[in-house]
Amino acid sequence: MTRIVVLAGGVGGARFLRGVREEARRRFPDGSGGTTAAIAAIVNTGDDAWLAGLRITPDLDSIMYTLAGVNDEQRGWGRLGESERVSAELREYGVGWPWFTLGDLDLGTHIARTSWLRDGLRLSAAVERLTRRWDLGGVRLLPATDDEVETHVRVRDGDVDRELHFQEWWTRYRAALPARAFVQRGVEAAQPAPGVLDAIASADAILLAPSNPVVSIGTVLGIPGLRQAVTGASAPIVGVSPIIGGAVVRGMADACLAAIGVETSAAAVAEHYGRRGRGGLLDGWLVDDRDAESMAAVAASEIAVSSLPLLMRDADTSAAIAAAALDLAGVHR
Structure with missing residues (x-):
């Protein structure tokens, strides 16, 4: 069985994981429309918060909804067909953050999670229960940590x-x-959640999604012991650039990069991650065709590099990116 681990967060991570799943179905079919590959997503929990007495986990939920096919593709977050009556009532009572709207269907997820956490379950166990409801196509979601970070x-x-x-x-x-x-x-004081270190150790490929390098991937790798597990794994590590044509696709990741002194470019993000064996992470790096001029700088760092269109418009374009990442990692049919 081929084992694929993806470090992910946010909309970019959700869409990339959808592509990894689609490519796994094509590359390692099980004969019934699924895949024989095992895909584990290690997900950022740094965006999590307590709000109106509920534990909110935006990245885990965005990925779950996207893989389940119930996400709002236009907004990029939340459930499709949402209403927001409860959030409106909370604003009238002065409860919560008036600038942070939670949909009514989404609130059902937060209430269920919080109930289980109050009963004594750890976050990873609550995530497992939540995902039982949905068909995620064999993708297992693992919070980077059960601890509140x-x-x-x-x-x-x-x-x-x-x-x-x-x-x-x-x-x-x-x-x-x-x-x-x-x-x-x-x-x-945080520790990797159950299953995280085992997934990394047994992986055939470790992929860094085109998520925010600072507050998504950076937060995952900031959990004590997790970066060491990734860099010490036998699997190749391939990252996908979140920069296309010298700009971020959505969100404000450029503001995060600027805060740590990193230029908004494919080459600069690759340099930020660094070459494995030289204190960094990467064995391979995918850049967009529009950033092909950065390939020479990446290759000079002895990071294997390839280019292709990185805009994830649909299942086919997302699967093509996942295919290129797996090829660069040496994971073939």
Whole structure:
């Protein structure tokens, strides 16, 4: 059995995982429309928060909804066909964040998760229960950690330095307040969730989704022991650039990169990740055709590099990206 591990977060991670699943069905068919490959997604939990008494896990939920085919493709988050009556009521009571709207169907997920957490389940066990409802096509979702590790942002707001939860900086302020640093509260005491280290150790390929390198992939790798497990694995590590034509596709990842002094370019993100064996991560790197001029700089770092269109428009284009990543990792039919 071929085992594929994907480090992921956000919309880019969700769409890439959908492509990995589609390519796995084509490359390793099981004869009934599925795949013989095992796909494990290790998902960022740094965006998580307590809100109105509920535990919210945006990246895990976005990926679950996308793989289940019930996501709102236009908005890029939440459930398809949502209503927002409960959020409107909460605003009237002054509860929660008025700039962070939760749909009524989505709230059902948060209530179920929070109920199980209050009963004593760890996050990974709650995720397993949630995903039983949906057909995810054989993809297993693993939170990077069961511990509460939330990303905060140190910003300069006028003449005042303050620290915001990442969701407030990202959703309320749209990353307009210049970030000075990102802080993962609670990360020092965190441990990888059950199944995470085993999945990495047994992988035939480890893929870095085109997710935010700083607050998605960076937060996953910031869990103590996780980066060491990834770099020490026998599997090749191939990343997909989140930069297309010198710009981010959606969101404000460029604001995150600027905060840590990294240029918004495919070559600069590859340099940020670094070459495995030289203190970095990558064995291979995929860049968009429009960034092909960056290939020489990446290759000079002795990272194998290939280019193709990286815009994930549909199942076929997403599967083609996954296929290129698997090929670069040496995982063939």
